[in-house]
Amino acid sequence: MEQEVYAPQQNTFTCVLCGLSTPFTYFGQKPPNTRAIVLLEECFVTRDPFSPDKERFLVLGSKCSLCGSCACVGSDCSLFYTTRFCMRCVNKNLEQFPAAIQSEVAKKPTSKPAVP
Amino acid sequence: MDSDKRRDSRGSWDWDNPQCRAQLDEIFFRQHDYIQAGSPEHKDFWAFFDRFQRFRTKKDMHGLGHSKSSETGEGKEGKLDLGLPKEYDARYRINVSVCTGDVEERLGRSDHRHRSSGVGKEQIADCRLAYLHFLDFRQRQSFGKLAKLRRDQKNLPIYQYRDRIVDLVRQHPVVVVAGDTGCGKSTQVPQYLLSSGFSQIACTQPRRIACISLAKRVSFESLNQYGSKVGYQIRFETTRTEATKLSFLTEGLLLRQIQQDPSLAQYQVLIVDEVHERHLHCDFLLGVLRSLLSCRPDLRLILMSATINIKLFSNYFASAPVLQVPGRLFPIQVIYQPIPPEEQASRLEKLDPRPYLRVLQGIDQRYPSEERGDLLLFLSGVAEISTIQEACQVYATHTQRWIVLPLHSTLSLVQQDKVFDISPPGVRKCIISTNIAETSVTIDGVRFVVDSGKVKEMSFDPKAKMQRLQEFWISRASAEQRKGRAGRTGPGVCYRLYAESDYDAFAPYPVPEIHRVALDSLVLQMKSMGLGDPRSFVFIDPPPASSIQTAVTYLREQGALDSRGELTSIGSLLAQLPVDVVIGKMLVLGSVFNVVEPVLTVAAALSVQSPFLRSAQHNPDCATARQPLLSNQGDPFTLLNTFNAWVEVKGERGGGSRKWCRRRGLEEQRLYEMVNLRRQFKELLKSHGLLESAAPPAAGERGQRRERLTERRKLHQLKREHDLTEGSRRKVLRLGVDAEGGSDSGSDAEDAGKRSKDKNRPGQSTDIQEVKFKLRHNVSELQEAALASQDLSSRQQSILKLVLCRGLYPQLALPDEHNSTRKDSEQVFHTRNKHSVVIHPTSVFASDPEVLQVPEDEVRELGAERKGPESSRHQLLSFVTLLETNKPYLSNCVRVPALQALLLVANSVDSNADCSRLVVDGWLELELREPDGALKVLSSALSLRADWERLLLARLGQSLGQGQGASGAGGVSRKEMDKLSEGLVRFLLYTEVSYSLRRLTAFQTQNLYVGPQPESEPIKNPLFPGVEAKPDPIKGGLRVTTFFTYNCLADSRDLYSECLRTFWTCPNCELYMPFTPLERMQHEATCRPPGEVQDTEAAAESSMTTSSLSAPSLTRLYHCDVCDEDLTLTSTEILKHKRQHMASLK
Ligand SMILES: [Zn+2]
């Protein structure tokens, strides 16, 4: 199942919801040097620039399991609940999510403006 | 549901049991796992684990653990079933899993053992869950930072112009981007260009520190995606590699690169930032780039500036397009509060603090203390700052509402750093600063600005050859810049302590540096870049022709330019060294002798700010601790001692050096700068073939090397950790403690001690400087070098002094003849161009001036009182800087023996007929009591200088001709050099002639020379054939060497007068004859002891082929009129030959 795409060239991940755009170095479920750790979805990954350790990974986002659009992991743009949902799809199917999530979504200011 | 059981079991197992944790570590955090046991992250995990378990327990107790099955099942007809689990579990929100199947399986087999110590399935599951949450937490944390970073970038005013900028750069060779502080141009423009496909970008900065911080910032903002692709290059330090696409560098360095590579082929895009600051290098760089553009049509040039005088730059580059970006400034209210006449200080008085105090009071009255906002007060200089600081401190102590902090470049870095700390609630910072806070240092949170309207600026007085620090009114541009500092984080207020009419009368812009400073280095660089006559170069704002002329004259005096204004060989080497001319000269001279190590240290020490903190000078403890470091030979020797002692401490105690420095009132940062600089100087000399490369390490040391490698890896890790946390923690200032800090009472040292006990202080855990130091330098190697220059023998010391003195020449000062009758604090000195200067209080000679005086018992009063005392112990001061502030001060002085130093370094030595009277450089007069001794001294000086010059040129010829391949001292034998230095030492230390030394009066200098001799006395067939002696067209007399003119002084007698001849026996060849002084010198210069002859001849011959020298050749063609024959003879032989004829005539 592993689909490793090493990308030394400029591969850029862009969130369709908030427009966050940043280069990624790997796409898949098993970023390099993660040993026993496996991702439960195929993710856009980069090296964590905020960690002193060079080998830490950082998940930028992934594709919505329903609509397939790229969404960042920011809580305004997507959520993970056994699989990835972009906030548009979450809002469309809100009633199927557990109450805890429903109330969480309700607290958020309604969808933010997309790409500037 | 078995939540009860769960809770029980969770409660029952002991989270803190180390054994238990160790076993869990074996499962999750093994040696090769993502997180390893023992790493900082591992520690973080267990801390997280504790919190997590406590949280879960609490949740369970409140029954909040699991929401009841959701109502999701209902009312979803016709809709897609997402198939989500019915029961909510936070676990489902984590997109990570940890596979430890293999380990657990192994564990299962030995289940018993684990059960007994408490680790079972339950515990493993708990730990796994916590681990997943930990990973998720970390991801969120980092992603949050990333998102914030991107948000901030988008919020910058310049973001809107992103595409416009890229388009303009694509279409035009030159683009001007003008934007005020805070618009983000320096960090963003390079990134916009990078991400739109430009590469090989260089961005220049006026300050080194900005290069480093910008490279860090841009590399960080681009998530290190470019890794090594963003770097910086500053003097002697580079992070640039093959892969570098963007590098930040200083203007000076880019100029150096143009020197090496005139088409600058290595770059595609050049960004010149802060062009409005009009630094010397920047103005020059713009001129060079302007002409470079014509031969590099593909090159893109972007000028970035504040919104000041933009037209000037655009016009200079054929009306280049301008993109103006609004800054992000909040509205600022300007209040003019001119200082009433009765409170205005006259030039000599202290500043009256009342106008400043009124502003503080006004703020306290008008603005409630819970409204935050600090005050930034601009004054002209350090003395002004301490006056106002003192007064404000009294007010602050009284009101408990202010913390007063000074800010200027001579403060210790710890002190400077304080201005970034946060004040406690209800208290404001009052930062009293020089113009350093106008552009170089940016402090957030400032709401009030007080502008005195004054600035102290360095200017160069070409007549006195002196730097001068003078107070001026600022320009309107500076006033606006200062005002702007109040509106960075919110609306602000700017109090101007001058009238609006004053403001209107200010100059629009500051005077560009090129109009204020000495242009020596600039002219030297222009010469070496082949830019032709500096006077015709198209500067954006040409300097006055007189400044250029002064520089040319100075460079000629320094031997960097010849009489036609062309580069000499030493000049072209100096032009390649990125240091001051005098420092460069020292390095080159030092490499010829065996004093390289100490010269490297001294050169580095003189190129950085002094490590001795001024404020610690009056602290008796510091003074005592410093005592052993002081050298009464001179300040450079004190610096040398200090550096060596520090290196020793570094070697023995490593991190303990910080404390060592603190006790002595030393700024360790300066020592770090010195050690870096020193290393770079060394590399520079090596790359120019002036220093042998060290032998590669022996193979047997492999183990040691590996050890060092492991250590380096650890250090690198420490450095990375530091880089990430740097600047993120700011300390909260305390009333009382911090408020008093930095007063000039010498409390710095104690204060720093107090503060460093504070655990919150960043850098307390890791001394990052120590880490960098260890990464960069081989301590044992340094120690060796320190040892080599620690106990200098008196011989080495005198050679070192000579090297310094020749490097610094013509910067010499003469002690006033009446100094012995004056108080220590009133000692006066004279330079050639400036009378009555004093020694700066930081100099060793300020506290110990006696060593400069002629010892009492040495003095032999001559009958003629006006000549002053006679002695063989007169001394001069060789100095690095002459700076006028309230008085003209000499600093960094070395004492040198007067007669010897002058004869060995001066450009002009004139004598009378018997050489008993000498005038040096037209201002110093020496009278030697015994003509015989005088002759001897003079003639040995002549031959030493000839040898020195010859060896130096040979050495330089080697380095310039062969460059890197040159293996050390190939052409010049070590033996010759040793002989020369032996000779110099003997001359310096053991010359025992008595003489008087004084400064000529203005009247005397007018009638100094005999002047050109009339034609009626043609000098046909000069008596001294070996010497290219020609009559001097101005002074008269005979020009014997480039620096020595014989018999030109007005009291000189007839050149041919036989009465000048006296009988003399040559100690070498035992020739006994009547000689004139000049004949005798000539003979001495060529006649060597029998054993030496061959050596010298061979050397002289080889030197003849390489360069034309002032040194006399040994043989020449001589036509004897009596024999009517052409003879090849040495001058002595010619002399003998002529005597023969004379004798036969009788
Ligand atoms: Zn997003």
Ligand SMILES: [Zn+2]
């Ligand atoms: Zn979707």
